[in-house]
Amino acid sequence: MATRRLVKNIFGDRSSLTLRALLREPKKKWTLVDLTKEGISISLASDVLSKAEARGYVERVIKGPNSYTRLIRKDALLKDWLSAYAFEQNDQTYYLTTDKNFLKTCALYLKQKKKIFALTQYSASRLISPYVKDGRHFIYLDLERGEFPAFLKEMATQLNLYKLVQGGNVCFALPFYRSSVFRDSGAVKGYPVVSRLQLYLDLMTFPPTGTEEAEHLVSYFKRKGQAFV
Secondary structure, eight states, X not given: OOOOOOOSOTTXXXXXXXXXXXXXXXXSOBOHHHHHTTTOOHHHHHHHHHHHHHTTSEEEEOOGGGOEEEEOOHHHHHHHHHHHOOGGGSXXXXXXOOOTTHHHHHHHHHHHTTOOEEEOHHHHHHHHOOOSOOOOEEEEEOOOTTTHHHHHHHHHHHTTOBOOSSOOSEEEEEOSOTTTXXXXXXXXXXXXXXXXXXXXXXXXXXXXTHHHHHHHHHHHHHHTTOOOO
């Protein structure tokens, strides 16, 4: 009989899908069947929920076929998630561009190449409600790890990007959360942008000004009667 592998990190790539669902609809009474519709196996969802209950994030009500789970401590969940994740966990490569219309140029190039991408960090927040003055670009690319270097080299040539010894104003990244970054992205002003939750996680773990930008977005959405996360 095969032994089921237990979840070691509920904030990992696949396991975080359960938490993302709970945070997306925090008032919903989630069943395991609901979570399977999110592309999560019953065994994985059950294990994540058990650990989330042990940490006090959720309440699990056992009523046979009417059993459900609901989120009860969202702030605690988010706080612990920020301690477990950092934007640095994404594979990143920086370049320098002098193109004032770089985002438009890059988006057109990626679409022509039929490559899926999503904006994050200040690239995303500028489209929603800019606050911190940071003109850098941050773009997640949906590429295989082995494909990443060659594609970037080709793109750098085509878009006149310069590789510096250190730093730059364009960051291309392979996402740590490959299972959710592109699946949960949406369009803002015609550009694909990561989910609000992912943007919050990325900004809050990006010193020195990411936290300031995230807190501004919290206030911005609150004024609109919405939750950022």
